[in-house]
Structure formats: structure tokens, C-alpha cells
Amino acid sequence: MTNSISILIKSPKFVIGAVVLLLTIALVNIYPLINTKDPLSMEALAFQPPDSKLILGSDNFGRDLFLELMYGIKTSIRVGLIAGVIATTIGLIFGLASGYIGGFIDDILTAITNIFIVIPSFIILILISVSINSRSSLVTAIIIGITSWPWTARAVRAQTTSLRNRDHVNIAKISGHSTTRIIIYEILPYIASYVVMAFVLQTASGILSEASISMLGLGPYNTISLGILMNWALVFEAPVAGAWWAFIPAALSIAIITFSLYLMNTGMDEIFNPKIRS
Amino acid sequence: MNAYTKYFVNKFLWYFVTLLIAVGLNFILPRLIEGNPVSIIVSQMTQGMTDSDTIKRVYETFMVEFGIDKPLGTQFLIYVKNLLMGDLGTSFGLYPKKVTDILASAVPWTVGLQLPAILVGWILGNVLGAVAAYKKGVFDKVIFPVALFINSIPFFTLAIIMLYVFGLTLKWFPLSGGYDFQMIPHLSFDFIFSVIRHHTLPFLSIVLVTIGGQAIGMREMSIYELNSDYVLYSKLLGIRDSKIAKYVFRNAMLPQITGLALSIGTMVGGSLICEIVFSYPGIGTWLFTAIRQLDYPLISGCTLLIAVSVLLANFTLEIIYGFIDPRIKAAQMEDH
Numbered sequence: 067m068t069n070s071i072s073i074l075i076k077s078p079k080f081v082i083g084a085v086v087l088l089l090t091i092a093l094v095n096i097y098p099l100i101n102t103k104d105p106l107s108m109e110a111l112a113f114q115p116p117d118s119k120l121i122l123g124s125d126n127f128g129r130d131l132f133l134e135l136m137y138g139i140k141t142s143i144r145v146g147l148i149a150g151v152i153a154t155t156i157g158l159i160f161g162l163a164s165g166y167i168g169g170f171i172d173d174i175l176t177a178i179t180n181i182f183i184v185i186p187s188f189i190i191l192i193l194i195s196v197s198i199n200s201r202s203s204l205v206t207a208i209i210i211g212i213t214s215w216p217w218t219a220r221a222v223r224a225q226t227t228s229l230r231n232r233d234h235v236n237i238a239k240i241s242g243h244s245t246t247r248i249i250i251y252e253i254l255p256y257i258a259s260y261v262v263m264a265f266v267l268q269t270a271s272g273i274l275s276e277a278s279i280s281m282l283g284l285g286p287y288n289t290i291s292l293g294i295l296m297n298w299a300l301v302f303e304a305p306v307a308g309a310w311w312a313f314i315p316a317a318l319s320i321a322i323i324t325f326s327l328y329l330m331n332t333g334m335d336e337i338f339n340p341k342i343r344s
Numbered sequence: 345m346n347a348y349t350k351y352f353v354n355k356f357l358w359y360f361v362t363l364l365i366a367v368g369l370n371f372i373l374p375r376l377i378e379g380n381p382v383s384i385i386v387s388q389m390t391q392g393m394t395d396s397d398t399i400k401r402v403y404e405t406f407m408v409e410f411g412i413d414k415p416l417g418t419q420f421l422i423y424v425k426n427l428l429m430g431d432l433g434t435s436f437g438l439y440p441k442k443v444t445d446i447l448a449s450a451v452p453w454t455v456g457l458q459l460p461a462i463l464v465g466w467i468l469g470n471v472l473g474a475v476a477a478y479k480k481g482v483f484d485k486v487i488f489p490v491a492l493f494i495n496s497i498p499f500f501t502l503a504i505i506m507l508y509v510f511g512l513t514l515k516w517f518p519l520s521g522g523y524d525f526q527m528i529p530h531l532s533f534d535f536i537f538s539v540i541r542h543h544t545l546p547f548l549s550i551v552l553v554t555i556g557g558q559a560i561g562m563r564e565m566s567i568y569e570l571n572s573d574y575v576l577y578s579k580l581l582g583i584r585d586s587k588i589a590k591y592v593f594r595n596a597m598l599p600q601i602t603g604l605a606l607s608i609g610t611m612v613g614g615s616l617i618c619e620i621v622f623s624y625p626g627i628g629t630w631l632f633t634a635i636r637q638l639d640y641p642l643i644s645g646c647t648l649l650i651a652v653s654v655l656l657a658n659f660t661l662e663i664i665y666g667f668i669d670p671r672i673k674a675a676q677m678e679d680h
Contacts, residue, residue: 181362185369186609186654189647193373196635196643274498278617281500283635296504300621305508306519314508317501324496332492 070259073337080333086326090319094140098133105133105290113309123311125295126302131311134290139319141291142273145207146323149272152211154218154265161222162249166230172223179219187213191275195284203286210275218264225257259338263331270327277320292316351666359659366651370644371423375416405434432648433641435634443645446630451649453522454626458615461547465554466604472555473562474593477570488563494556499614503549503621510545517545520623546622550615561603565596598669605661609654616650 074080103109110124117123122131164175182190190213198205229235229252238248254261273292279285280293281300295316299305304312414422426433432443469491476487494502511519523538569575569592578588616628623629627646634642 177358177361180358181365183606184359184362184609184655184658185366185651186613188609188613189366189651190369190373192631192635192643193369193647196638196640197373197376270496277498278500278613281617281620282632296501300504305504305512308512310508313504317497317504320501321493321497324498325493328492328496 074334077333077337079329079336083326083329083331083333086322087330090139090323090326091143094136094143097136098140101133103130103133105129105137113304113307113312115309116311122315123309125298125309125312126304131295131315134295135292135315135319137290138292138295138316139323141203141286141289142276142293142320143323145203145210145276145286145291146269146273148204148207149210149214149275150265150269152208153215153268153272154261156212156215157218157264157268158222158261160215160219162226162253164219165223165226166245166249166253168227168230175219176223179216179223182213183216183220187216188275188278191279192282192284195279201284201286203289203291206276206279206286207272210272210279214268214271214275218261218268221260221264222257225260226253229253229256259334263334263338266327266331266334270324270331273320273324273327292320348666352663355659355662355666359655363652363655366655367424367427367648368420370648370651371420374640374644375419405440427648432645435642436637436639438639438642443641446642447627447645447649450625450627450630453624454616454619454628457543457546457619457624457626458550458612461550461615462554462608462611465551466558466600468551469555469558470562470597470600473559473564474566474596476559477563477566477596478589478592484563487559491556491559491563494552495560497553497556498617499550499553500617500621502553503546503618506545506549507621518542522625542622542624546618546624550611550618553614554611557607558600558603562596562600565599566592569596598665601661601665601668605658605665608657608661612650612654 106129108128109130110120110128112124112126112128114120114124114128120130120132122135125131125134160175160179164172164179191209194209194213195201195206198209201209235248235252238252243251276285276291277293277296280291281297283297283301285291285294285297296313299309299313299316304310430444432447435441435443435446438446472487472491476484476491507519510516518541522542523535575588575592578591616626616631618624619626619628620632627649630642631646633639634646
């Protein structure tokens, strides 16, 4: 583990991605401690341009956009992480079960995975969100998580199948270890790097999904997220009012956060998968 | 039965099962709303309506359409029967307009926008990715991070930024709609010009994001192929570089077709939201309107239509793929 980390630190892509992400997380957690105002309180007139008092101006209700942005990034990252954990866990369990156990279970799980890869998860996301009346950001995160696991499942299955017949696994089998033990000690360590990468990607796509679904007006209630900020900007016609500060910072924040996650993923990929090093 | 027919039948059956599940989800999820969905829906949508006669008529229409008093199995059969007859129910928001009519008016816009945009983006992305992997150096150092950054921007974000820059600030292109609102759709030079002007910005924003994602995938595939043994061997044999590049491109290209099949769902989803930004008169904008008005029949009509088209696109790509990839053909032969 310490060894992998010391290799990772040598990858500039990974380091840049991680630093940007950590700085963002630090900023959005520290700023509300300094500026303890309620992000939903009115501070100025509608669509005031940025000035020395309000760094990013005000939105349609005259609220401080910079403060809203901080809370929005916080919610979006949290939703992304929870969705990432759920999607990776489901994918891992499905992938391990079908790859290691094989046979009938493999057939069924692979069929389910293939079906849910083809049906756009976006559609299922809309259908579930429409059907649930009270959505907190946690509920949104869970819905995103349970609709975006198939990719991880497929990748984990492929890796596990190739590991299943390796000698060290066979030795463990002959030694009479239980299936759980074999999976934990003989399979998991080999796919760990893969799983971490899948988690990073799932988090990024979780943030994007939250933004898309909130943009449609199906996001969590009673909270601010980056997607919700964009939805407000669009519903209250900020672009027509020329209020670029109402949507460009939120848009760039989404891009920067997902970019740093993708960058981390690419950095890891180049290290753990020497075949694609250029 | 020859190998390809077998491949075709196999794929067809799988897609049929998938289609059934997609339809099933479309049927069951809106019915999971607690209580009597019809009365909840009708009470939500008739809020503010004072004419009790209209409310009653709306209520009755949906009672019949949902068939809520019957058991779930029967409801599903009615649903499928209506589907097969091309009946998706009546819209709440635009009562008494049929969902099918609304969708029919929106489909040409969506197809006209998305199909060319996704294809152009896919082709350009693949070429750029291959070039980045092949030329390496400065070229790769520029293309790759740019592609990665564009790929991290959600579709609609780029759309909003383009709307702001080119539509509002520079005023090069109109802000919304599919054609100038004072025009009546007809075949004339003016109208076509207006359509093209409205088409440009949404088209470009979809193309750009698609290029990003595809270029990354293609670059990775090409680097993988360039490092493989046959490339080294061909080089040792003294085969011309351009010829090797051709081999590599072909080998890296094929998985990209499956890649297109698998990412088409995400792309369509993203492009739909892109439509909303430009109020383009397609499915996405209707979906947005439907969600805001809690127009369940229209929502489920949109989702069903999108799911079915994505499935069809996937199926077509897989069938084509089976034709052109010799490795798949070989696998079919072995099975035979």
C-alpha cells in the first residue's frame, strides 16, 4: 500500500488532480466557517454583478452566489462520493460473484449487467426521481449509485475471471480456505487498484449525473448543489439577463472537479496498466 | 443456420428481453407512487383549476388510461396493448393533446440535431485521438489535456457557455427555438436558413463534448495497439510507417464502435439536456416541460421513446459490428 502511494506521487497527472480536488474540498469546508451567513439569505438586489462585497455577485433572489457556490460544491462532491461508494460496492459484489463463482450465477448476473448497460441509466434515474416525492441529497445520491454500477460490474468480472485459475488461487482452494477468504486474500488485492480507479470514475460520473438530474428539476430538495444552481440560473433566465456570474462559476466548478478526478484516474491508469504508457 | 444468423438471432433475443425490461420499468416506476397515483397526479396538476367539470373529466380520462382499479397484471397488459397500438396516453399539461402527437412533432428536431452531431463528434474525436497517440510529443501534450477537460464539462454546461458567448455577447446566433418564431414552417430558403442558424450552437456544443470523450478512448486504444508485438514485428520487417499506421488505426477503431454503442445512451441523455438550454423544440425540451408540470404520461412517453431508440441504435451497431470485425466472425465460426 505505502509502495503504491509512493509510486502514485511520482505521477504528475495524479498529483495535480489530487491537489486540485483536496484544495477545493478544503476551501468549501473552511469558507462557511469564516462567512457564517445563511447561503439562502438575501444580501442584495437581483443579479448584482460581482463587486468587492459579493465576490461573485448575487442571483435572482439577491443571494450571495459565492457562498451558494461553496455550499453547492460541498453537496455535489458529497453526492458524488456517496453515489461512487454505492455504485462501486454493487459493481464489485456483482463482478466478484459472477467472475469467481461462474456457471449459472455468472450467466444471470452478466445478463442483468448487460441489460442495464444498454438501458440508459439516465432514463431510470428520471423515472425513479419522478416517482419519489421527497428527495434529500442522500436519496439522490443513492438513486445515482444504484443506476450506475453496471460498468464496474463488467470490468471487475473480467478481471476476476482472469484471476480465478491462477496458481495461487488454486493453492488456496486446495488448502481448504473458504470462498470468502479466497476472494478477500487472493483476488481482491490484485484488483484493488482497479477498484480504486473505478471508484474515482464513478464519483466523477456521480457528480455529472447529479448536475444533469438537478438541471432537469429533479434534484434534491432543500439544498444547494451545482446542478441546482444551474437550474435556477436557467429557470430565472440568468443568461438572458446577462448574469454570467450566476452560471459560469458553477459550470466551471463542475468541470474542474470532474477534470481533477479524471486526471487522477488517468494518472493511476498509466501506473497500474503499463501497457498504455506512451 | 449459418454463424451470422445465429449471432443475429442471439443478439435479437437479448435486445428483446432488454426492451421488455425497459418497458416494464417505464410501467412500474410511476405506479410506485404511494396511494392512488391518478388522484395524486390529478390533484397536483389541477391545483389552481377551479372548473370542477374539467377536473372530473381529467380524472376520468386517467382512471381509464391507468386502469387503476384492475390488478397490476391486467394493467400491464392494457399498457402494452396501448403501446402496440401507438397510444401513449393523454398529456396532463396540454390536455387533451395525445402524447404520441407531441412526440411526433418533436422527433424530427431531436434526430436532426443529435444524429449528425454524435456522428461528426465521433469521427473527429477518433481521428484526433489516433493522431495524438501516433504523433506523440507536443501534439499529444496539447490534445490530451484539452480533450480530458472538455470531457469533464457536462454537455449542458458547454451549451450554456456557448449560448452566453456566441448568442448573447457576440450575437452571432439566435438564443432559442428551432426557427424564428414569427415564421411558419414551410419549404423556403429563408426558413431553411433560419433552421440552420438555430441548429448551429446546439450542434457545436454536442460535437465538442463528444469529440473529447471519443478522443480519449481512441488515444488509449491506439497507444495500446502501438505497443503491441505486431507493430514491432512489422517495423522490423521494414513495412512502411503509413501502412503500420493503417493497421493500428483499424484495430483500434473496431472497439471504438462498441464504445459508441455503449456510450450512446449517455450521449443522448446529455444532448437532451443540451436541447433544454437552447429551448430547441425536441424531446429534451418537452421532457423538461413535462417534469416541471408533473405531466406523467408525457414524461413516461419521452423516457420510453428515448430508451427504445437507444436500444435500437445499440442493436444496429452490434449487428454492423458483427459484420465488420473479423475477430467476431472467427468466434462465430468456432461456435459453429
